[in-house]
Amino acid sequence: MSKIILITGGSDGIGAVTAQLAAEQGYIVCINYRQNHIAANKVVEAINVSGGQAYAFQADISSENEVVDMFAAIDAQVGRMTALVNNAGIIESQQKLVDMSAERLQKVFAVNVVGSFLCAREAIKRMSVRNGGNGGSIVNISSMASRLGSPFEYIDYAATKGAIDSMTVGLSKEVAEENIRVNVVRPGTIYTDIHGKAGEPARVERVKAFIPMKRGGQPDEVAKAILWLLSDDASYVTGATLDVAGGR
Numbered sequence: 001m002s003k004i005i006l007i008t009g010g011s012d013g014i015g016a017v018t019a020q021l022a023a024e025q026g027y028i029v030c031i032n033y034r035q036n037h038i039a040a041n042k043v044v045e046a047i048n049v050s051g052g053q054a055y056a057f058q059a060d061i062s063s064e065n066e067v068v069d070m071f072a073a074i075d076a077q078v079g080r081m082t083a084l085v086n087n088a089g090i091i092e093s094q095q096k097l098v099d100m101s102a103e104r105l106q107k108v109f110a111v112n113v114v115g116s117f118l119c120a121r122e123a124i125k126r127m128s129v130r131n132g133g134n135g136g137s138i139v140n141i142s143s144m145a146s147r148l149g150s151p152f153e154y155i156d157y158a159a160t161k162g163a164i165d166s167m168t169v170g171l172s173k174e175v176a177e178e179n180i181r182v183n184v185v186r187p188g189t190i191y192t193d194i195h196g197k198a199g200e201p202a203r204v205e206r207v208k209a210f211i212p213m214k215r216g217g218q219p220d221e222v223a224k225a226i227l228w229l230l231s232d233d234a235s236y237v238t239g240a241t242l243d244v245a246g247g248r
């Protein structure tokens with residue numbers, strides 16, 4: 001049986017490195033992205049050139065129609081999915097709650113929470129042994145922000161990640177008998193462009209003094225944890241939270 005993985009937000013940062021590592025471990029890799037098709041194609045090409053098999057699918061995960069269409073396209077072009085990494089996520093600019101607009105809150109929750117729920121829903125339909133699937137594994141990407149709360153920066157983002165932690169616990173129990181495992185990885189502060197997109201490209205340098213290991217993490221250090229949770233080496237692990245955060 002082919003191992004087919006979808007990594008949302010697989011065109012950049014942690015998702016892109018996870019895609020490369022998944023290909024090295026024998027997965028047929030589907031990456032999702034929202035708008036940067038150049039970056040998505042670069043990830044796909046790099047995998048295909050090194051002998052793997054990868055495909056890119058554009059979809060805004062906060063749109064139910066786009067998610068449903070993306071999963072249908074994967075069924076048709078690639079096959080039945082066996083693994084999902086719910087990785088796509090956004091941060092808005094640093095602000096206190098007192099200054100946050102409803103528009104901002106709706107956007108962050110729509111992508112980080114609703115988008116992850118929708119992708120999990122569609123993946124389960126395909127993985128569930130009750131639906132004729134072969135089972136599967138889902139890894140949700142949360143953040144240490146869910147525990148720390150991100151005061152004065154983005155407590156909206158932190159709260160979306162709290163929702164992902166709770167969803168993981170509940171969903172893991174809902175689908176355990178359907179041969180689907182669901183776990184969550186909580187990265188700490190990782191060197192990716194997400195910090196620049198939120199207006200502070202050098203954020204890792206500023207906060208690393210507060211990390212017990214006194215450094216930011218690299219995307220591959222998160223990717224290795226994700227791939228382990230997806231693998232058969234973690235066959236009795238479900239509903240678990242794995243912090244990859246330098247001790248924070």
Ligand code: NAP
Nearest residue numbers: 009011012013014034035036060061088089143190192194
């Ligand atoms: P990143 O470098 O900014 O990459 C984000 C990815 O998500 C891109 O591929 C982007 O595609 C995609 N994306 C954004 N909005 C989307 C949408 N609506 N629909 C589909 N795709 C969308 O981010 P990252 O730092 O690797 O973060 C990945 C995950 O790790 C996120 O969930 C983040 O919250 C979490 N995390 C990161 C850190 C960190 O320090 N970096 C720490 C803790 C947790 P486009 O470029 O095409 O928009």
